[in-house]
Amino acid sequence: MLLLKIIDISKFSLAYLLSYVMRFFGLSKNIWIITERPAECKDNGYHFFKYIREKYPNQKTYYAIDRQAPDLKKITDLGQALYFNSFKHYLFSFLATRLIGAFNPVGIPNSFSFYKFPHLVKGKKVFLQHGITKEYIKSLTYSSTLVDLFCCGALPEYDYVQEFFGYPKNVVQYVGFCRYDNLNDYTLKKQILLMPTWRQFLPSQTWKMKGVKNFNELEREFLNSDYYAHYSYLLKNQDLLDFLERNDYLLIFYLHHELQQFTSLFETSNKNIVMANNSDYDVQLLLKESEFLITDYSSVAFDFAYMNKPMVYYQFDEEEYYKSHYNKGYFDYESMGFGAVARQETDLVKALINSFDTQKMQFYNDEMFTKRTHDFFTLRDTLNCKRTFDAVLYL
Known part of the structure; x- marks a missing residue:
């Protein structure tokens, strides 16, 4: 466990320093990272990523996903896959202007260092959510997430989160869930x-x-x-x-x-x-x-x-x-x-x-x-x- 933490901190530190060098020379601009669970691409994150890749292919948007994910091909077919917890994922997490995810924390590697030093990640954080919030969940309050955009999928949900979860004005927005765009076309089975x-x-x-x-x-x-x-x-x-x-x-x-x-x-x-x-x-x-x-x-x-x-x-x-x-x-x-x-x-x-x-x-x-x-x-x-x-x- 100690060795893994040492490796993680070393990778974290190197990525942090390299990100400063890249910014100084203007080598990377306006990167967006989207994630769900490390091995999944089936929720709001995937549907948002697919929309961006098809409608705005010039936007530098990457989807962080595990190398062994069952549906990896869904991302590689769209292009700009970012392997979860790779050094590139660490580096891009520091360079990203938008960190977007269906699960919190959004965008960043599943890493001891990123959880310990979240303030070093400067990109705007977007919480797409996984499901409609209908109960008071402390881990989704502003003090727990510190996200810059909390996306809601229904009007009563928006009213509830806005009133009771402690978010600043305009952070909580009713925009609808990305995956709902894909619920209008289906064939029923028995x-x-x-x-x-x-x-x-x-x-x-x-x-x-x-x-x-x-x-x-x-x-x-x-x-x-x-x-x-x-x-x-x-x-x-x-x-x-x-x-x-x-x-x-x-x-x-x-x-x-x-x-x-x-x-x-x-x-x-x-x-x-x-x-x-x-x-x-x-x-x-x-x-x-x-x-x-x-x-x-x-x-x-x-x-x-x-x-x-x-x-x-x-x-x-x-x-x-x-x-x-x-x-x-x-x-x-x-x-x-x-x-x-x-x-x-x-x-x-x-x-x-x-x-x-x-x-x-x-x-x-x-x-x-x-x-x-x-x-x-x-x-x-x-x-x-x-x-x-x-x-x-x-x-």
């Missing part, structure tokens, strides 16, 4: 997406990375959780299985990134159920192709609602979620949600079946939920990337 979010109080990828416990201990703790029990029972619910069989639907079960390591623990031999992992399935494509969504508190519900498609919220642990995961924010599922709220497995399955039109053999959305969607997303066009670009450009 599939239902089951995609719950994670829980901070459950073993997760973050726990594993921090070495809190070894993997076998994490597995045992997860297997003993109410979360595992509820979704295991749901996957075996006979009424649900009969519905899938009778109507020839697939149920795609996709765990949150933080819990993906536990996918194999959920056992099923049913041909109508697919256990999906993030290396083989793209979240946005699943959202676009699926007719119906089962989720809990996940922000993927907002993407699904944006497409005006039916869903149900399965909230069997509401009290514990708001006590131990995130504090409740402005979003009330009963009065603002885009689908029915079920706290029992039987109510969940009933809500799903009741949303199916047996004459047309497809799911349909209730008019009340459609109206809520239109009230929530007042910007509904294909100009989200353009608005974001303009906001970034004029920082």
Whole structure:
């Protein structure tokens, strides 16, 4: 660990000094860096990068991504890939005028030195976000992010972040999520997406990375959780299985990134159920192709609602979620949600079946939920990337 820190500090220091030399001789101007998670290119960052490369190819915009990323070709095909944590990534982080990302901290390497000395990075910081902010999350407040632009995807979200997260005037802007530009063109498949979010109080990828416990201990703790029990029972619910069989639907079960390591623990031999992992399935494509969504508190519900498609919220642990995961924010599922709220497995399955039109053999959305969607997303066009670009450009 000590040797790695010494190497990191040495690389950091050399890149910092070289950046001064390059600036002095005018060798680098107006570099933008965009990132998501190191090995991913599927979220707001990717769609913003793609927009810039296609519309403004002369803008020096680079996408920082891991060399072993499954979708690396998506970036290399667009050009100007920047390998995550490479020396060039370190150097360009000091030279960049804009550091942009869907996850915070934005743009910079995953490095001890950059986290220790963030003030040495002078570029304007842009937070594209990953999902709609609906709860009070301390790590997204201004004192935690210090970003110069916080991009919101909906009007109520903008109002909430602007009022309670401590950002200076004009930092928070409602420009729409870049990935929403890509939600207007899709082909439906006969599939239902089951995609719950994670829980901070459950073993997760973050726990594993921090070495809190070894993997076998994490597995045992997860297997003993109410979360595992509820979704295991749901996957075996006979009424649900009969519905899938009778109507020839697939149920795609996709765990949150933080819990993906536990996918194999959920056992099923049913041909109508697919256990999906993030290396083989793209979240946005699943959202676009699926007719119906089962989720809990996940922000993927907002993407699904944006497409005006039916869903149900399965909230069997509401009290514990708001006590131990995130504090409740402005979003009330009963009065603002885009689908029915079920706290029992039987109510969940009933809500799903009741949303199916047996004459047309497809799911349909209730008019009340459609109206809520239109009230929530007042910007509904294909100009989200353009608005974001303009906001970034004029920082």
